[in-house]
Amino acid sequence: MTDVKTRIDETVKASDVVLFMKGTKDMPQCGFSSRVAGVLNYIGVDYTDVNVLADEEIRAGIKDYSDWPTIPQLYVKGEFVGGCDIITEMTLSGELDGMFAENGVTFDKDAADKIREANG
Amino acid sequence: MPMQAQEIEDLLRESFPDAEIQVGGHDGVHMSAMVIDESFRGKNRVQQQRAVYAALKGKMDGANGDLHALALTTKAPE
Numbered sequence: 001m002t003d004v005k006t007r008i009d010e011t012v013k014a015s016d017v018v019l020f021m022k023g024t025k026d027m028p029q030c031g032f033s034s035r036v037a038g039v040l041n042y043i044g045v046d047y048t049d050v051n052v053l054a055d056e057e058i059r060a061g062i063k064d065y066s067d068w069p070t071i072p073q074l075y076v077k078g079e080f081v082g083g084c085d086i087i088t089e090m091t092l093s094g095e096l097d098g099m100f101a102e103n104g105v106t107f108d109k110d111a112a113d114k115i116r117e118a119n120g
Numbered sequence: 121m122p123m124q125a126q127e128i129e130d131l132l133r134e135s136f137p138d139a140e141i142q143v144g145g146h147d148g149v150h151m152s153a154m155v156i157d158e159s160f161r162g163k164n165r166v167q168q169q170r171a172v173y174a175a176l177k178g179k180m181d182g183a184n185g186d187l188h189a190l191a192l193t194t195k196a197p198e
Contacts, residue, residue, distance in 0.1 A: 070189070082165060085193065086166065
């Protein structure tokens with residue numbers, strides 16, 4: 001494994017939920033990153049944000065690591081879950097809640113229901 | 121270089137000859153695509169969308185890619 005892969009591997013395994021994004025959870029710098037961070041913030045998930053704009057090696061390396069060409073990328077328990085479109089669909093269908101529940105990730109179910117009510 | 125909707129559709133058609141394909145958007149940089157194909161049956165969304173990205177042959181490759189953003193919807197036929 002190359003150095004950057006090792007770094008990414010350690011990062012995704014160091015926290016239950018890790019979001020690779022453009023910008024930070026408090027200041028996203030891309031609409032797609034903002035959308036996913038916004039969902040996680042809103043439903044109260046404790047997650048690690050990795051700003052790929054601050055680290056060119058990670059920005060390039062994460063695409064090979066996941067075999068996925070775009071940012072944001074969400075990882076839960078070290079497993080790649082998806083990008084913006086997948087997370088949006090999973091949020092609205094309730095699959096995201098189910099996945100967090102299965103993995104023992106704490107979140108606010110009422111807030112998640114509110115997102116669905118507002119977008120139903 | 122930005123891509124026309126037709127170019128995107130043509131690339132997707134090569135990999136998914138029998139799919140229902142709809143490409144939307146008009147600025148050539150922020151586009152959307154829906155691909156409904158039998159080959160997606162039994163695959164999860166990550167696997168489905170990886171297949172679509174593979175069909176686009178590197179057009180999505182970040183700063184140097186032609187497409188900045190492609191909103192994807194993938195599914196198997198009902």
